[in-house]
Structure formats: structure tokens, C-alpha cells
């Protein structure tokens with residue numbers, strides 16, 4: 524009798540893999556479920572940027588599965604807002620030390636590429652703008668300066 528019970532207790536449990544497992548699982552870091560933001564106004568924290576996944580039996584769209592910053596960018600696109608400000612820099616003039624081309628950034632650095640003035644006058648030259656320092660393009664001499672727009676934070680991670 525004892526041996527039988529023991530065998531039953533150690534029988535491996537085999538569950539059939541269900542489609543549900545892949546597309547309805549939501550990962551949340553706290554116990555209160557957070558509503559997935561359907562627009563920018565509903566974004567309240569990182570958890571609200573976790574995509575809800577696809578309906579069972581369908582292939583997820585980018586919007587259904589995108590998570591985090593990618594989802595924030597997509598939600599912005601739906602409202603015509605360019606979250607990461609990817610429009611080209613001002614190339615109507617060459618920046619000077621007295622009057623540099625200002626580059627907005629939400630962080631304390633930003634990578635930029637210069638192609639001169641007018642745009643595409645030379646091959647792209649990449650620069651890393653930081654803090655108060657001016658950066659000058661090796662190719663055309665245009666001067667750039669970072670314009671920090673973000674909220675200052677102490678958790679510097681670089």
C-alpha cells in the first residue's frame with residue numbers, strides 16, 4: 524500500500540502545451556493587475572506599457588505585443604507624436620561657437636549625425652553630444668550643443 528502511494532506521488536505531471544500559454548500570459552511585477560495603456564494618456568508606469576498580446580489563434584500585431592519604450596513609441600505614432608524626436612536637425616546653417624545648433628535631449632547625452640549645410644553636403648559624421656561641451660563636426664566645422672530637456676536624476680548609469 525505504502526509503495527503504491529509513493530509511486531503516485533512521484534509520477535511526473537505532463538500537461539499538454541496549450542496555445543493559451545503563449546498569448547494571454549501577462550507579466551506584472553506587483554500583485555495588482557495594471558491596465559495596458561491604449562493611448563499616451565493612460566501610460567502611468569512601466570507595467571502599463573506591457574502589450575496585452577494577441578487573441579487566441581491569431582498572430583500578434585506590433586501594437587499587441589510591443590512592450591516598454593517600443594510600445595510608448597507606437598502609442599505616440601497613433602497620436603501623431605514623435606516620442607523620440609527623430610526629425611532631422613536644423614541644417615539651414617552651419618553652427619558656430621557663438622551660435623551653435625541646439626540639440627534637444629531628454630538625457631545628458633545624445634548621438635547626432637552631421638551631413639553639413641545644406642543637408643547631405645558631406646558623408647555623415649557621428650558625434651556624441653554631452654553636457655555643456657560644444658561638439659564640432661570634423662567635416663564641415665558645424666558646432667552643436669546639447670539642450671537638456673529632461674528631468675535631472677541621480678541614478679547615472681553610465
Ligand SMILES: [Zn+2]
Pocket residue numbers: 637638639640645648660661662663664665
Ligand atoms: Zn558636418
